[in-house]
Amino acid sequence: MSNKKENLKNNSGILTKKDLIIASLRHYIGISTYNYDSGLASTVVWEQYPALRKIYSNDDDLIASINNHFKFYNCHPWLSAIITGATLAMEEKDGKKSLEAVQNLKAGLMGPFSGIGDTITWVMLPTILGAIAGSMGKQGNSFGMWLFVIIFFMLFVLRSYLYIFGYNQGVNLITSLGDKLHAFTDSISVLGLTVIGGIISSTINFKLALEFNQGGVKLSGQDVLNQLMPSLLPVALVAFLYYMLKKGFKMTTLILTVIVIAMIGAALGIFKA
Known part of the structure; x- marks a missing residue:
């Protein structure tokens, strides 16, 4: 807990832990806003708007940030919190200058994170826990069903902590990179193009x-x-x-x-x- 508080203090001081908690709670709207034009972009704007309003006192800069977040974005909603938490830290640190890096980070990580999230939470855990619940249920024991519910409830609650984790990692990332942010932006851009290229050849x-x-x-x-x-x-x-x-x-x-x-x-x- 003390390390987390230190991380939150070692930034520009614009956002507080309360701001991050509000953003993490708004993140739960999740996939309910999905559309084929911008994916989950409207979710990102909804969850981050109060924090972005604090970061950008200039309305034109705020509009530029919002428009940047309205670009296509689609990630597993449970792990998306790590990415969007990190982008908040990047914008808090470098403001409008970070927008290209923010977009490249989202494009580069949303594919791999979606693969991990889909595999674990949509396939592996339901299969294993469902088999346990079904087997125990046939013997008249409801413990397996409650185990299923409890684990998924814990993962649901964990999403808020992942948001703060992503933010802390974003702060550490920006601090450690320093003047190497441009090279980082280029690297993430290459990663994003590689991921998109792989999606094109494998899914279409x-x-x-x-x-x-x-x-x-x-x-x-x-x-x-x-x-x-x-x-x-x-x-x-x-x-x-x-x-x-x-x-x-x-x-x-x-x-x-x-x-x-x-x-x-x-x-x-x-x-x-």
Whole structure:
């Protein structure tokens, strides 16, 4: 406890522990605000607004920070508290100058943290605890069910402490980096691009169904593309959608466009799942 208090004091002194507790409690709104345009960005703005208002006395700087947080963000809600707590510490330390680093940190960590959170809280724990509860329940013992409830309640409460943990780590990160923040920003930016690139190739299933017959030899169009560049079509699709977003098209419009193109392409035998 004493170390935590020391950490909270070794910063610019703008935010108090009470501010962090308020932000951590507002964080519980979580995934209920999810949308396909900005993910959980509105959640981040909601949870951090009182703290950001204290950090930025200038309205223009506050608006710049809010707009930065409204960029797409999607992370497992239980571990997201670590990331958003750290970004608060970064903005408290360097204000508007930290916005690029804040966005790069979120983009670089939201994927790995989501993988950890999904694996542990959505798959591993429910499977293990559910098996225990079911086995004991068949014997007329309700202890397994209560064990399930208690553990998940403890994890639910732990989310508030993760917020303060993330904030403390953010303070330590900024203090230790000092004038190396620019190099850190570049490193996180590379990490974010790497994560996004991996997501594109592994999750977007967009393949060519065309086949060519020449002299009794059958050639798959998708095999030809794979020889040129694996996952070429998913990358081209993402580039096209990104270009359309920059032109001002809404996310719902792009989703409907992809659905229509996929249906027409499948019907004509051009694309396959």
